[in-house]
Amino acid sequence: MSESTAAIAPKKPTRSDESLKSLTKVSRVLDCFSTSRRALSLAEICTETGYPRSTAHRLLAAMREVGFIEQDRGRDTYRLGLRLFELGSVVLANHDLNREGHAIVDALHRLTNRAVHLAVFDGLRAVVIQRSEAEPMLATTMVENSPAHCTSVGKAILAYQSGEIVQRVIATGLERYTETTITDPAELADELDQARTRGYAIDNGEHQPGLRCIGAPIRNQAGLVFAGLSVSAPAWQMPVDELDDLGRVVIYHANLISQRLGHTR
Numbered sequence: 235m236s237e238s239t240a241a242i243a244p245k246k247p248t249r250s251d252e253s254l255k256s257l258t259k260v261s262r263v264l265d266c267f268s269t270s271r272r273a274l275s276l277a278e279i280c281t282e283t284g285y286p287r288s289t290a291h292r293l294l295a296a297m298r299e300v301g302f303i304e305q306d307r308g309r310d311t312y313r314l315g316l317r318l319f320e321l322g323s324v325v326l327a328n329h330d331l332n333r334e335g336h337a338i339v340d341a342l343h344r345l346t347n348r349a350v351h352l353a354v355f356d357g358l359r360a361v362v363i364q365r366s367e368a369e370p371m372l373a374t375t376m377v378e379n380s381p382a383h384c385t386s387v388g389k390a391i392l393a394y395q396s397g398e399i400v401q402r403v404i405a406t407g408l409e410r411y412t413e414t415t416i417t418d419p420a421e422l423a424d425e426l427d428q429a430r431t432r433g434y435a436i437d438n439g440e441h442q443p444g445l446r447c448i449g450a451p452i453r454n455q456a457g458l459v460f461a462g463l464s465v466s467a468p469a470w471q472m473p474v475d476e477l478d479d480l481g482r483v484v485i486y487h488a489n490l491i492s493q494r495l496g497h498t499r
Contacts (some may be wrong), residue, residue: 259289260302264302266279267313272313273306274312274313275310276291276294276312279294284398289343294312298315302318306344331452331495332497334363335463338494339364342484343436345483347465349465350365350463351380351449351463353391353461353464357399358402360380361389362379362380372477383404383415384411384437384440385437385440386435387421387462388449389426390459404489411441412441413438434448434449434450436449436477438469444468446463446469448460448480448481448483450462454492455496463484463488465484
């Protein structure tokens with residue numbers, strides 16, 4: 235073979251390349267599922283991923299073997315497996331935000347006597363990883379997805395994301411939950427501008443009727459907003475004329491978490 239021929243010869247795929255392709259395929263299958271799409275048929279997964287039926291079936295069989303997928307044979311549908319929950323619990327327990335935020339969530343709860351939520355952004359929604367309710371018996375750590383466009387913690391995070399990410403959230407649909415839910419993209423943009431100006435976001439009964447919330451952003455070591463902290467209470471317990479004072483308190487505690495994660499203002 236001449237040097238010129240060798241120079242243009244296609245590179246043979248390595249084991250690393252093949253492993254990456256396989257992991258990418260598995261990831262695309264997992265991404266098909268959501269809180270609103272809990273169970274999917276093989277045909278739906280093929281449509282979503284674009285994989286041939288044989289490829290999708292082979293991937294699902296392998297994922298079922300390791301517990302990533304469970305199959306409902308009665309309905310011939312698939313859902314995410316408990317093995318993912320087990321791995322997610324390990325990730326959550328070892329996550330710096332979860333560890334560093336716990337004491338500050340408790341402190342903010344004791345100071346305000348209001349429900350406190352700590353959430354991390356997954357690219358579309360605010361995932362609540364800690365919460366302390368107004369009633370101590372209800373305090374718990376539980377993963378819960380919250381819409382980013384109509385919760386204070388979600389808007390506090392979304393206000394500092396790129397335009398591309400904001401558009402991605404809008405493209406998924408600004409679902410209406412109450413009469414005050416913001417469903418217009420232009421109105422949401424104005425709301426996010428106000429949140430940046432104030433330093434905190436407000437949920438005025440937009441996700442749950444009669445519930446008012448204040449959320450502030452949390453930054454990582456690089457200064458990027460990836461999480462948020464909020465307090466909430468019935469609107470009559472959180473008058474509008476007290477929001478600025480309470481907002482400063484929430485910002486202060488959110489900044490404490492940022493500092494513990496290595497962010498320097």
